[in-house]
Amino acid sequence: MKTKLVLIAAALTGCLMVSAATAAEKADALPTPAALQAQLRAMSPAAKAECHLDSHGFPACTTNGVETFVTTCTGDMYFGQVSDSAGATLDSEYDKTAGKPRVKLAEGQFLCLAATVGKTSDPSRFYVVAMPTERVKDCKGNDLCQSKPVQWVGGAPKEACTWKGNAGEFTGACPAGWVDADKVEQFSMGLH
Incomplete structure (x- = not known):
């Protein structure tokens, strides 16, 4: 029983490490909402540009209230x-x-x-x-x-x-x- 618990704990630790690494990679790969907002404002200074993180942690932007995808x-x-x-x-x-x-x-x-x-x-x-x-x-x-x-x-x-x-x-x-x-x-x- 003790061996099974050790194996389960090791597996869970491995999953947590992979999850943390994936989250770190995602954070490194995605531009920040502030950077995207600045980019949109440079593209259209007169427009109202707004960017934030959505409920999944990804940047989401709008231009004059309309969904905008910046690449x-x-x-x-x-x-x-x-x-x-x-x-x-x-x-x-x-x-x-x-x-x-x-x-x-x-x-x-x-x-x-x-x-x-x-x-x-x-x-x-x-x-x-x-x-x-x-x-x-x-x-x-x-x-x-x-x-x-x-x-x-x-x-x-x-x-x-x-x-x-x-x-x-x-x-x-x-x-x-x-x-x-x-x-x-x-x-x-x-x-x-």
Whole structure:
């Protein structure tokens, strides 16, 4: 009986250690709500962005009260392309009435979907980044990854675009902004 109790105690200790390690990995892997909120506010300064931990301990965000999923441009499922034959004009704000047109992208332009507003199965708007395809490992030799010339609305910005790493982060005036979901084809099966 004593041997069985020792084995059960050892098994329970092992489970607790795995559970603690998994929780630590989850905490390390997920951005904090404050970081996501700051990212959303940078994407749309006039919008009301709010992020917190949900009941399962995962970040949950809203933009003007609408569910918003914020990503980095590193996951295989967060890419797409402009699908409208007339192209797509990116706005400076989530709310179209508060924003200004920023840049027009051509049909087929490769995009990172950095934020999705609305249910992920039925989004209303995306914050997209037309990042260079050479910054995405799975783009090498991939026909889904096309870079097209961008057309700045109101003239090219004076501030230079500087890409930081491979996660779609940048400083300066890079081709990024808000667009209606019907102008974008999301690569739901990834880049493969």
